[in-house]
Amino acid sequence: MTGTLPFVADLRLIDHHCHGLVSTALERTVFEEMLTEADTVSWLGTTLFDSLIGLAVRRWCSPILDLEPHTPADEYLARRAELGASEVNRRFLQATGTSDFLVDSGFRPDKLTGSAELARLAGARAHDIVRLEKVAEDVVWAGTSGMGFAAAFTAELEKRTVNAVGVKSIAAYRVGLELSGERPTPADVAIAAGNWLADVDAGAPIRLANEVLHRFLIWTGIDLGLPVQFHVGYGDSDVELHRCNPLLLTGLLRATRASRVPILLLHNYPYHREAGYLAQVFEHVFVDVGLATHNVGYRAPALIAETLELAPFGKFLFSTDAFGLGELYHLGTLLFRRGLSDFLRTGLDADEFSVADAEHISRLIGTENAQRVYRLDGQ
Numbered sequence: 164m165t166g167t168l169p170f171v172a173d174l175r176l177i178d179h180h181c182h183g184l185v186s187t188a189l190e191r192t193v194f195e196e197m198l199t200e201a202d203t204v205s206w207l208g209t210t211l212f213d214s215l216i217g218l219a220v221r222r223w224c225s226p227i228l229d230l231e232p233h234t235p236a237d238e239y240l241a242r243r244a245e246l247g248a249s250e251v252n253r254r255f256l257q258a259t260g261t262s263d264f265l266v267d268s269g270f271r272p273d274k275l276t277g278s279a280e281l282a283r284l285a286g287a288r289a290h291d292i293v294r295l296e297k298v299a300e301d302v303v304w305a306g307t308s309g310m311g312f313a314a315a316f317t318a319e320l321e322k323r324t325v326n327a328v329g330v331k332s333i334a335a336y337r338v339g340l341e342l343s344g345e346r347p348t349p350a351d352v353a354i355a356a357g358n359w360l361a362d363v364d365a366g367a368p369i370r371l372a373n374e375v376l377h378r379f380l381i382w383t384g385i386d387l388g389l390p391v392q393f394h395v396g397y398g399d400s401d402v403e404l405h406r407c408n409p410l411l412l413t414g415l416l417r418a419t420r421a422s423r424v425p426i427l428l429l430h431n432y433p434y435h436r437e438a439g440y441l442a443q444v445f446e447h448v449f450v451d452v453g454l455a456t457h458n459v460g461y462r463a464p465a466l467i468a469e470t471l472e473l474a475p476f477g478k479f480l481f482s483t484d485a486f487g488l489g490e491l492y493h494l495g496t497l498l499f500r501r502g503l504s505d506f507l508r509t510g511l512d513a514d515e516f517s518v519a520d521a522e523h524i525s526r527l528i529g530t531e532n533a534q535r536v537y538r539l540d541g542q
Contacts, residue, residue, distance in 0.1 A: 167504040170522050176496060177263040177533035180292070180331075180392060180429050180453050180482035183275030184252045184284070184489055191240055197487045199458055200399040212236040215460030216494070223497055224490045227254050249284070252276075255489030256285035259496040262530075263287060263539060265482075267331050267392075269294025275487065290537070291327040292392060295380040296337070298323060300369045309357025313349060317383055328537040329427070330384040331392040337372040339406030340395065344418030347379045355379075381415070390425040390536055397432045397455055409438045416445050423447060425536045430454045430484060435466060439474035449536060450474050453482030456502065457494035463502035471506060476524045480532050503528065 185197070195211040196202070198220070211217045217236070225234040228242045228251065243251055266278040266289050282289035298320050307315045324330065334342060347355070355375040363369055371377070384391050395409045409428050416426060426448050431438040432455035442450045452470055456463050471479060483495025507521040516524075534540050 167500050168508060168521070168525075171500050171504040171507065171525050171529075174260070174500070174525050174529040176259065176261045176481055176529045177265070177539065178259070178261050178483050178485075178492075178496075179265045179427070179480045179533045179537065180451065180484050181264050181266055181281075181492070182270065182484070182486040183266065183268055183277060183281055184248075184256075184485075185274065185487045186248050186252070186276055186280075188244060188248060191236075194240060194243075194488070198491075200397065200454075202400050210236070215462065216458050219457065219460040219494050219498065220490055224255070224493055227258055227493060252489040253284045255493040256281070256287075258493050259285070259483075261285065261287055261492075261496065263533070264289045265292050265328060265533070265537065266290065267292040267294055269297035269331070270486075290539070292329045292331050293320070293323050293327045294331050294333065295320070295384060296333055296371050296377075299371050299376065299380055303360065303363060303369050307356075307360075309353050309360055312356035312360075313352045313379065316380070320383055321387065324387060324389060327389065328539065329390040329392055330387075331394070331429075332377065332381050332384075333394050334374075334377040334381070335394045335396075335407045336398065336401050337370070338374045338377055339403060340393070340409065340411040341406065342374060342378055342381070342412065342415045344414035344416075345378075346382050346418070347375050351375050352379045378415075385419055385422050385424045388424060390427055392427040392429055395428045395431050395438060396434045397430050397458075404433075408434045409441055410434075412441070416441065416448060420445060420447050425449055427451070427480070427536070429482065431470070432459075432466065435470040436472065439470045439472060442474040442478040449478045449480055449532065451480045451482045453484035453495065456499050457483065457485075457491055460498065463498040464505035467499070467502040468506045468509075476527050477532060479528050480536070481529050 198211050198216050221234055222232050225232055225239055230242055264281055268277055278289035278291055299316055302315045302319050355373050359373055396407050428438045428450045430453055435452055438450040442448045452466050455466055459466055481499055483492050485491035485495055510516050511521055
C-alpha cells in the first residue's frame with residue numbers, strides 16, 4: 164500500500180456509524196478482546212496481536228502515543244496505561260480528521276462514553292442514532308401490554324428521535340435478515356408482543372427476537388422519515404453469518420423503496436459485493452465497509468475496491484464502527500483513507516478518470532453522501 168493521495172489525506176470525514184469509548188484502564192486481555200468481535204483471546208495462549216489488526220495497532224497507533232512504529236505489544240500497552248484512557252482517546256479521535264460522528268449508543272450505554280463526551284474529546288460534532296431494539300426493550304421493561312405495545316413503542320421512539328438523525332436495526336443478530344416486505348398489521352403486532360411479554364413473564368430475558376416485531380420497528384422508523392441503518396454481515400459470535408447476507412433483505416427493500424427513506428447497509432463483509440449490487444439496483448440503498456476496514460489491516464484497499472465494483476460512488480459512505488477503543492477510530496480512518504487512495508490512484512494510473520473525478524469521488528464518499536442522506540447540511 165503506497166502513501167495517501169494529498170486530497171484524500173486532507174479530506175474532512177463524516178463517520179456515519181460508530182459507538183462510544185471505554186474511559187477506564189484496560190488489562191491486556193480485555194484490550195485484545197475489544198480489538199475485534201472475538202469473545203475471548205486467552206484460550207490456548209493465542210493473541211490478537213498475531214493478526215492483521217494487531218500488526219496494524221503496533222504499526223499505525225504507536226506513533227500517536229509517541230512510540231516508534233512496530234513497538235512490541237507489551238511496551239505499547241504500558242505506554243497506553245501511562246497516558247490514561249482520556250488522553251489516549253483524545254489523541255486518537257483528534258488524529259482522525261473527522262468533523263461529525265453519528266453515534267449508536269444503544270449497546271452497553273452504561274459502559275461507554277455518550278455522544279456528547281465523544282464530541283468533546285474529538286473537538287467535533289456528534290449526532291445520535293437510535294437503536295430500535297433498545298427502545299422496544301425499554302418499553303417492555305417499563306411495563307406495557309400486548310395490545311398497548313405498538314402505541315407505547317411509537318410514542319417512545321418519537322420522543323427519543325427528536326434530535327436524532329437516524330435509527331438502527333439489529334434484526335441480523337436476533338432473527339436474521341430474511342424479513343418479509345409486508346408491513347405487520349396491528350393484530351399481528353399485538354399477538355407477537357403478547358407472546359413476547361408472556362415469555363418475559365415466564366422468566367425469559369427482555370431480548371427482542373421476533374420477526375414480526377422487528378419488521379414493525381423498522382416500519383415505524385420509516386414512518387418517521389428517518390434513515391434506517393441495518394447491521395449486515397460480520398459481527399460477534401451471536402451472529403449466524405449465513406443469515407446476515409444483505410440479499411435476504413431484497414423483499415423488504417422492494418417494499419420500502421416507495422417511501423424514499425434511505426436504507427444504510429452497515430459493515431457487509433464478507434457480503435460487501437452483494438451489498439454493492441443492492442446499492443446499484445435500489446435507489447434508496449447505501450453501503451459502507453465499517454468494522455471490516457480496520458480488521459483486515461493492510462488488505463483494506465482490496466475490500467474497498469471490491470465494494471466499489473458495483474456500488475455507485477454516491478451510494479458509498481465512510482464509517483469506522485469503532486467501539487470502545489480509540490485505536491479503532493484511528494485505524495478505521497487511516498486504513499480507509501489509504502484504501503480509498505489506493506483505489507483512486509490505480510484508476511488515475513490507468514487513465515480511467517481524471518484528478519478532478521478522483522477528488523469528486525473522495526468528497527462524495529468521505530463527506531457529501533452522509534451530509535445528503537442524514538440531512539446534516541448547515542449543521
